[in-house]
Each structure stands twice: as structure tokens, then as C-alpha cells.
Amino acid sequence: xxxxxxxxxxxxxxxxxxxxxxxxxxxxxxxxxxxxxxxxxxxxxxxxxxxxxxxxxxxxxxxxxxxxxxxxxxxxxxxxxxxxxxxxxxxxxxxxxxxxxxxxxxxxxxxxxxxxxxxxxxxxxxxxxxxxxxxxxxxxxxxxxxxxxxxxxxxx
Ligand SMILES: [Zn+2]
Numbered sequence: 001x002x003x004x005x006x007x008x009x010x011x012x013x014x015x016x017x018x019x020x021x022x023x024x025x026x027x028x029x030x031x032x033x034x035x036x037x038x039x040x041x042x043x044x045x046x047x048x049x050x051x052x053x054x055x056x057x058x059x060x061x062x063x064x065x066x067x068x069x070x071x072x073x074x075x076x077x078x079x080x081x082x083x084x085x086x087x088x089x090x091x092x093x094x095x096x097x098x099x100x101x102x103x104x105x106x107x108x109x110x111x112x113x114x115x116x117x118x119x120x121x122x123x124x125x126x127x128x129x130x131x132x133x134x135x136x137x138x139x140x141x142x143x144x145x146x147x148x149x150x151x152x153x154x155x156x
Contacts, residue, residue, distance in 0.1 A: 008035035009042035088113045096120040103129045
């Protein structure tokens with residue numbers, strides 16, 4: 001037996017039991033099925049609200065799609081960072097000094113990577129020198145990147 005939520009053309013809703021969906025179709029076609037309230041024979045199945053488990057499944061599917069998108073974005077970012085690292089000069093602890101020199105035109109403009117303390121970073125940013133965090137080392141601190149085009153980080 002199948003239970004259907006039904007409604008008539010006058011908007012009354014009721015429930016009916018049928019042996020099969022074909023049984024329902026046949027009863028409607030023959031006019032045998034009528035509304036218990038107004039006796040209308042124009043009966044249709046109501047749209048059922050999605051069950052909770054269906055909604056949960058949909059949510060899980062969306063979550064999974066988001067996770068995949070996030071993983072892909074992270075992979076792209078990692079790739080971009082690797083690209084920058086292999087094309088940038090590693091100046092190590094001289095990073096703040098070199099970034100400043102490049103910014104003021106005292107050194108050739110090029111991509112550099114290196115380490116900087118938070119105080120250094122704050123000073124550089126105050127001077128309008130844009131740098132981007134590149135990699136975070138648990139012991140050494142944060143490695144920074146300076147480049148003429150920081151959008152390199154997002155693109156590549
Ligand atoms: Zn009715």
C-alpha cells in the first residue's frame with residue numbers, strides 16, 4: 001500500500017491509500033476518487049515536502065562539493081606559492097632590508113622571499129610596501145614574499 005497526500009481543485013487536502021501508483025491513476029481517471037469534503041473528482045497528488053533525511057543528504061552533498069572546491073583552491077594556492085618560490089630570490093633574514101631597497105628603487109625589482117618578524121612586517125606595511133605571507137614555519141616564523149605583482153599569488 002502507498003499513502004498519498006492528495007488535494008482537490010478546491011484546495012481541500014486529504015490522504016488516500018492505494019495498492020500501487022497505477023491504482024491511484026486508474027481511480028482518478030475513472031472518477032472513482034472524490035474529495036471527502038466537496039465531492040470533487042479533480043484530485044491530484046500534493047507536492048510532498050522533502051523528508052529530513054533527503055534534506056540532510058543534500059546538505060552533505062553540498063558540504064562535499066564545498067570541501068572539494070576548497071581543496072582545489074588550496075592546491076592552486078600551493079602551486080602559485082611554489083611557482084613564486086622557484087622564481088624568487090631567497091634573501092633569508094635580509095628580507096625586510098631587501099624589500100625596502102626594491103621598494104625605493106635601490107635594488108633591482110624582483111620577487112624575493114625571506115623571513116621577517118612581526119615588527120618588521122608592521123614597519124614595511126606602514127611604509128606602503130606590500131608583502132604577502134608565503135609559508136609558515138613552526139620554528140622559524142613566517143616566510144614572506146615580495147613581488148611587483150602580488151596578484152601572482154592568486155593567479156599563476
Ligand atoms: Zn474538495
